[in-house]
Amino acid sequence: MNIEKQKTFIIRFLYIALVLGIGYVIIKYALPFMMPFIIGLIISASLRPIIDLIEKKTKIKRAFVAVVILLVFYSLIVWLGIIFGIKIVQLLQEIFDKLPKFYSSTLVPAITDGFQNTKERFPDINPYLERVSTSINDSVSSFLKTASTSVLGMITGIASRIPIIIIKLILTIVSSIFFSVDYHRIWGFVMKQFSEKHIKTILYIKENVITTIGKFIKAYSLLIMITFIELSIGFALLGVKAPILLGCVVAIIDILPILGSGSVLIPWAIISFIFHNTAFGIGMLILYAVITVIRQILEPKVVGNQIGLHPVITLICMFVGAQLMGVLGLFLLPITATIINKMNDDGAIHLFK
Numbered sequence: 001m002n003i004e005k006q007k008t009f010i011i012r013f014l015y016i017a018l019v020l021g022i023g024y025v026i027i028k029y030a031l032p033f034m035m036p037f038i039i040g041l042i043i044s045a046s047l048r049p050i051i052d053l054i055e056k057k058t059k060i061k062r063a064f065v066a067v068v069i070l071l072v073f074y075s076l077i078v079w080l081g082i083i084f085g086i087k088i089v090q091l092l093q094e095i096f097d098k099l100p101k102f103y104s105s106t107l108v109p110a111i112t113d114g115f116q117n118t119k120e121r122f123p124d125i126n127p128y129l130e131r132v133s134t135s136i137n138d139s140v141s142s143f144l145k146t147a148s149t150s151v152l153g154m155i156t157g158i159a160s161r162i163p164i165i166i167i168k169l170i171l172t173i174v175s176s177i178f179f180s181v182d183y184h185r186i187w188g189f190v191m192k193q194f195s196e197k198h199i200k201t202i203l204y205i206k207e208n209v210i211t212t213i214g215k216f217i218k219a220y221s222l223l224i225m226i227t228f229i230e231l232s233i234g235f236a237l238l239g240v241k242a243p244i245l246l247g248c249v250v251a252i253i254d255i256l257p258i259l260g261s262g263s264v265l266i267p268w269a270i271i272s273f274i275f276h277n278t279a280f281g282i283g284m285l286i287l288y289a290v291i292t293v294i295r296q297i298l299e300p301k302v303v304g305n306q307i308g309l310h311p312v313i314t315l316i317c318m319f320v321g322a323q324l325m326g327v328l329g330l331f332l333l334p335i336t337a338t339i340i341n342k343m344n345d346d347g348a349i350h351l352f353k
Helices: 002-058 062-121 123-181 183-192 196-238 243-254 262-274 278-307 311-325 327-346
Strands: none
Touching: 002 062, 002 123, 002 183, 062 123, 062 243, 123 183, 196 243, 196 278, 196 327, 243 262, 262 278, 278 311, 311 327
8 A cells, every 4th residue: 555655656746747847848948939929918918807898888899999908008118118218328328427537536546545645654565556556557447448348249239139129029019919809719719629627727727827926916016116115215315316216226126136236236335435435335235234134034925925825935936946947937936836835725736735
């Protein structure tokens, strides 16, 4: 009897491992090729309730309603993107316009004064200081050239990808229109390919996926909002220009596991220390510490409470997912774990007690 249980366990384990392996390969390698159509389907499914409601109330043809709603939706996205992009470009332009003046009026005098003070205190090491000074000037010049080349290369790389990006955007928009216009027909066709038992399972999984994704969006929206408020208040107290805009940008960066707010705040603090703006640098480090501590405390709890997983399990899933699939895995693995846990609780599957 024990041998039979062991065989059953091994078979079930291998089956789950095979399904997870196939799912990983599909998500990792096949999903990017279908992304425009997947995004189009997600947009269509998100706007479907509005389109259905307007179609029912006004008796206007679904195709017309769908096209109008999608045009309004994409116009709003473009409008927000343009406004946000203009603000970012203006901020970057202001920063780069001030860099030469900052280098000549602040950086060079600071380095010169530092070397002069050192020479007066330790005259015996003047030859070494001269070599170090020359080396620093060469390094700064090399850095500026390398940075210019890198920025130019990045811009060229983005420009070379513009045709592909435009094609993907067009495919996303067109597919979302087709999905919205014929949503019920497409869904009905797909459902006809399955038996009644399988249809119930598909509908059950669909409901769980939509519910879980909605809870994830709610949880991370709350986290982004909290971080945004912290950053905006912190930047305002430190006297940073455009604190709300910068708070929004850094809050979005903070949600990414590879970057995080430290990729902005820590270099900013280091530069402040270098140029003797000690109070500002300490303020940046304190702000980073506050954001990091609050984020580490709230993220597993907020996300776990929303999706019904223990904070430790949520944290493990987020870490493993990020390691396996990057940003996508950060969200996908906890969502998958939530769906599996819900199905197990409802008795649809029996993986654990």
